[in-house]
Amino acid sequence: MRTIFVGDLHGCAAEFEALLETVSFDRSTCRLLLTGDAFSRGPEPHRVWELILDTGAEMVLGNHDARLLQQFEANDEGESPTFKKPDQRICFDALLPSVDALLPWLKAIPLKIDEPSFLLVHAGVHPVDSVEGTSRDEFLTIRTWPPTGGIEGPRWHDVIDPLADHPIIFGHDAPGGLVVKRPSQEQPPWAVGLDSGCIYGGALSAYLLDEARVVQVPSQQGGARRWF
Template identity: 35%
Template sequence: MGRTIFVGDIHGCAAEFGDLLDALKFAQGVDRVLLVGDLVARGPDSAGVIALAQSVGAKAVRGNHDEKVLSWWRVAQTSGRREANRRVKLSERHQQVAAQCSEPQLAFLATLPLMMSLPEHNVLMVHAGVDPSIPTAANVEEVLLTVRSIDEQGKVTRRLTGLPWAAGWRGPQQIVFGHDARRNLQLEAFATGLDTGCCYGRQLSALVLDAGEPMPTAPEARRARVAQVAARAVWCPMGSGDGPE
């Protein structure tokens, strides 16, 4: 068995995904690639990201942008694209993803689970995070896909105000997540956030573990296992939104 390579939010940045695998000297059939979700949208080449993910045998959890496109695709599957366009309003950038990706690529997105457990690394992988006050299995989809913070009332919220949810998570599993580009690389006691805003012109990040290596608990030991490549461009201005990121 080779290494396990966790990769942050790629968001259509296919070239940078390739750059990152090259920088790590990814070994096909040996190393394992795991994506924290939001493979698509914002960047230029969502179809290219899925193609590369499939060609390297990557596994991934579903992100909120992946889910947005899927909410349209599921209707299109049963009722046709015209009816899907009527019933599910996609922003322009999500329409682009739907138009750019092939049916098998969208079907691949539809297979992505909300959570992935990797007991050999003591890791739970999820796109956005969890509510630290309840068992991980009790979290609803909305929280897993969108949470960022815990507010003054102790409730989870997708907002940036308040405590990062990851700072409130006390394990025992180490959670690897993405979704929160504004907070950049997050190294909390029991959680590692890997969304470093590649689509906004920053970096694409990976955390690399050896086969069977438990996720280090010391934040500096995790930082030492992080590799980054620079974005090739500012693909999307930050905060130019189509709703919550």
């Protein structure tokens, strides 16, 4: 089996399909894993959901997925979900017809997938306390270290010691862009950050673990979709 990671989709289904084709994805021979933030903000959240079902993709929970889960849980309990931005309601409404399958799927998504050959998280891990000492909020949103709450400054992966033979794959940091950190040119990466800002007009990125190689397709969003 090949192992393929894909970065933050944010509803960019067309780019997801293009990337799957570019890497010759085949469900019978490939394991597909997503860095999270699959649906929110973008143009086609429901098409992304269909592609997740078609491909059998696994995923770690992103901060946007966590919020979406909260909204669907509120709705499920007969309460009114809270929408802080208009695009959140658009995404919720688009996915609502599939809520019976989507809600249990979202509830079951882990904060990390930690295996002998990789660690997959949405945002990152605590650079001092490592995986065991990482809080839920840090798995979902960590970016700079020391934490600033902003997008400027050194990142957690600028500080952390590499895990031996165990690359950390993550997303979340579109402002930081694609990250590929290697101990040396000849060695495979120990850190791979795959949020290359597809929703903001950047690119959608995949990492092929077995080939230790990044593959990208260009965004089709034209940089025009900015709802926040």
